[in-house]
Amino acid sequence: NIGISVIIFSKITILGDFMKKKFLEQSSKYMPYVLLAGLALLFVITRFWRITTLPSGVHIDEAGMAYDAWCLSQYGVDRYFKSYPLLLTNFGGGGQSALCIYTTALLFRLFGFHSFLFRVTNIFYSLLTVVFGMLILRKLYPDRPYLAIAGGYLMTILPFFILSARLGMDCHPILGTSTVFIYCFLCALQSEKYRYYVLAGITGGIVLYTYSLSYLILPSFLVLSFFYSLVVKKFSFKKWTVMGIPMGLLASPLIAIQLINLWDLPEMQLGPFTLTKLPGYRVGELGSFQFSNLKSAIATLFTSDIWAYNSIPKFSNLYWISMPLVIIGFFHCIYLLVVSVRKREMDLKLFLLLWALSILYVMSHIYTCLTQLNVSFFVMVVFIVDAVSLIFPLPKKWLDFAGKGALLLVYTVFFLCFSNYYYMGRYTQETYPIRLFFNLQTEAIAFIDEHPEYGEKGVQTAIPSVVYALSCLKSPYELGITLDNTFIENGYIHCSYLGPIEDGYYYIVDDTFPDYITELREKGFTEIAYGHYYLFYKEQ
Numbered sequence: 001n002i003g004i005s006v007i008i009f010s011k012i013t014i015l016g017d018f019m020k021k022k023f024l025e026q027s028s029k030y031m032p033y034v035l036l037a038g039l040a041l042l043f044v045i046t047r048f049w050r051i052t053t054l055p056s057g058v059h060i061d062e063a064g065m066a067y068d069a070w071c072l073s074q075y076g077v078d079r080y081f082k083s084y085p086l087l088l089t090n091f092g093g094g095g096q097s098a099l100c101i102y103t104t105a106l107l108f109r110l111f112g113f114h115s116f117l118f119r120v121t122n123i124f125y126s127l128l129t130v131v132f133g134m135l136i137l138r139k140l141y142p143d144r145p146y147l148a149i150a151g152g153y154l155m156t157i158l159p160f161f162i163l164s165a166r167l168g169m170d171c172h173p174i175l176g177t178s179t180v181f182i183y184c185f186l187c188a189l190q191s192e193k194y195r196y197y198v199l200a201g202i203t204g205g206i207v208l209y210t211y212s213l214s215y216l217i218l219p220s221f222l223v224l225s226f227f228y229s230l231v232v233k234k235f236s237f238k239k240w241t242v243m244g245i246p247m248g249l250l251a252s253p254l255i256a257i258q259l260i261n262l263w264d265l266p267e268m269q270l271g272p273f274t275l276t277k278l279p280g281y282r283v284g285e286l287g288s289f290q291f292s293n294l295k296s297a298i299a300t301l302f303t304s305d306i307w308a309y310n311s312i313p314k315f316s317n318l319y320w321i322s323m324p325l326v327i328i329g330f331f332h333c334i335y336l337l338v339v340s341v342r343k344r345e346m347d348l349k350l351f352l353l354l355w356a357l358s359i360l361y362v363m364s365h366i367y368t369c370l371t372q373l374n375v376s377f378f379v380m381v382v383f384i385v386d387a388v389s390l391i392f393p394l395p396k397k398w399l400d401f402a403g404k405g406a407l408l409l410v411y412t413v414f415f416l417c418f419s420n421y422y423y424m425g426r427y428t429q430e431t432y433p434i435r436l437f438f439n440l441q442t443e444a445i446a447f448i449d450e451h452p453e454y455g456e457k458g459v460q461t462a463i464p465s466v467v468y469a470l471s472c473l474k475s476p477y478e479l480g481i482t483l484d485n486t487f488i489e490n491g492y493i494h495c496s497y498l499g500p501i502e503d504g505y506y507y508i509v510d511d512t513f514p515d516y517i518t519e520l521r522e523k524g525f526t527e528i529a530y531g532h533y534y535l536f537y538k539e540q
Contacts, residue, residue, distance in 0.1 A: 035149050043130060043156050047123045047165050049423060052115050055167065055309050056428055056532075057437035060464055062168040064090050066118040067470040069104035076272070079469065079476045085274040086209070086253050088170070091466075094280045099177070099209040100125075100170040113473060115440065118168040125176030126165030130155045132176075132183045133378050137385055139186055140349050144389065150408070151385045157415040160310075160317040160370065160377055162422075167309060174210035174375045181207050182355060182378075185225075185243075186348050189234065194242050201243040205250025213362060213372055215254070220358035225351060232346040289364050297363035301373055301380065302326070308431040310370040312422065317370070317377070319414040321407075322384055329383030330356070332390055352382045433512050438463040444508050444535040445472040447528065454537040457504035462513065501525075507536040 058066075068078040068088055080089050090096035100121055107117045130152050137148035155161050164172050181203040188196035204222075207214050229235035257275050260268065267277040302323050304311035311317055318326070333353040340347045356379040363373065388407065392400040421427055441463065448455060449472075461468065465481050498509065498516055501523060509517055510533045517534060521527065525536040 032145065032149065036152075039130075039149065039152050039156060042153075043127065046156060046162050046419075047126060051119050051123075051166060054423070054428065055434055055437065056432055057434065057439050058115070058467060058470070059167060059169065059309065059434075060436050060438065060467065061090070061096070061170065062118065063438070063464070063467045063470045064088075065096060065101050065168055065170045066104060066115075067466050068096070069101045069118065070108050070113055070470070070473060071476045072101065073105040073108040075476065077476060079466065079479075079481050081476060082267075082274040082276065083269070084272050085276045086270075087257050087276045087278070089276060089278060091464075095212060095276075095278050097170045097173075097209060097211050099206065100168070100173050103173070104168065119166060121168055122172045123165050125173040126161065128176035129161070129179045129378055132179045133381065136179070136183050136186060136352075136378075137382070139183075139190070140352075140382070141385070141389060147385050147389060150388070150404075151381050153408075154381050154384060154411070155378070157411065157418075158318050158322070158377075158381075159312060159315050159418055159422075160374070162418075163310060163312075164370075164374055164377075169371065171211040171371055172374060174207060174214055175377060177203065177207045177210050178214070178355075178375055179378050182351070186351060188239070188243065189229075189346070189351070190348060192236070192239065194239065197239045197243040198246060201246035201248075202250070204243070205247040208251050208254055211372075211375070213375070215258070216362045217358050217375060220361055221355050224354040224358060228341075228350065228354060229346070231341050232344050234346045287365055291364070293367055294360060294364035297360065297368045297373060300368060300370060301376065305369040307369065307371075308434045309437070312418070312427065315414070315418050315421070318380060318384075319411065319418075321410055321414065322380070325384045325387040326380050327383075328390065329386035332386055333383070349382070349386065352379050355379055356383075433510070438467045439510055439532050440467065441471040441508050441530070441533060443530045444506075444528070444533065447535060448506050451537075453540060455504065455506035457502075459506045459508065460498055461508035462498050462510060463508070503538045505537075509534050509536065 064079075065088075068090075071077055071079050072084065077083050078085055078088055082089070086098055088096035088098060088101055103124070104118050104121045107120065111117060133155050134148045134152040137151040138145060141147045164175065181200060184196055184200040184203050187193075188200045204218060207218055226235065226240070253270055253273065253275060256268070256270075259265065260275055260277050261281040265277070268275040301317065303316050304313040316323075330353075333349060336347055337350050337353060340350055356376060359373070359376045359379075366372070388404065392403050441461065445468070448459060463471075465479075469476075469479050469481060498507065498513065501507070501516075501519060507520060507525070509520070511517070517527075517536075520536045525538055528535045
């Protein structure tokens, strides 16, 4: 009996060890998919939750982008009647990039207008950043796949990535599109296959339609990459030519636009597309190299800028814990660059360093804010991940496991604190009204259209005309908005200001003008409340 019991016990032990081994193998096999599914859910929550109301209102550039997109989707012209411009005019003629606007126009064409859609556009480009950023990290650290997932987690929870994805600004797609370009470029260099060089050329050309600063950043990066490739003996004239042809073709209309504006040439047409002449060409903003500009750019990267919609100072752009990690990763890459040049061996990671150096070089010639620096944030994540790989180089050691677990916990705590502040109402309470944000006034304008008899003199409101236009979604031919943002609609004079109160006007007033509201009430105006704004009129 004792012998039989021993045999049974040993069999059970062997079976238990076998089941444990199988369980660990299956867990190891499916765990990356579980983590990716959790990451996808977290991305959806952080990007879509309260997207139409947080941040509250509509930014003036967001409104300009959205109204131009709606005009293009319905009439094939922007609000200044230009047919499919490859560089939009925007306010005062300063220019607005095309890719975000045409992506939004496509959404409007497919699904009709909704304020949800013009913020979905940059959520899509944020998704490109996370997906292709993880693919790049997987390529840089092929033997440590969990570093790519960790990088995806950072790109999902870091404040700047969240804030920039939730706003329909025309320049924000540069982060996602440049990440796609870098991935294609690295694939080309690693595989040496022509199709990846073609893809790199196409995606690089698309980047140029996301932000005018890419006209300087992309060439700077290509020059640095060219010299580095020569030094490590990985340059191929034929393959770089294959990349340069589609990139040059895509860039040629934009080059023509720069020449038109630099040489004061007349506006031209390229088929249905307009090569725009801007009334307020902004090339003068680019100055000489200034160390103070470089210092300001680096400080802004780590901390915040003056705009409440770009950053939250108490949390910084990357959480404060990231600052030493970014610095460690940056200088480690500098060290690797020296080693690579000495050994004449190419290191793909160093092209991310060259991208960062290109950005810093361009930013040293202008006074920057986070809007201009947004193209750099994926590289900051690469530096963080590189620092983690350097500090914790042995993934199977318990000390490394504990250290990475502790670091993950700290980032998660920061994220939970940020989420509580941002999503649960304190952010809105402390920042409303955000400068340059306005309430859409759709309901009030609909009432005015139905009752023109109460406002024969016109409408006064403290919102820019493009926000008014986005609120009513009338034809640009009907509104006739001019560069100074005034227009006359059906005989009504629309005034983007609140002047002296008199009978015969409609007054649309935000709740941020309490004294003006009180005066209207005291003068006997009838009022209708619409959320954060009021409509006042005098019954005849």
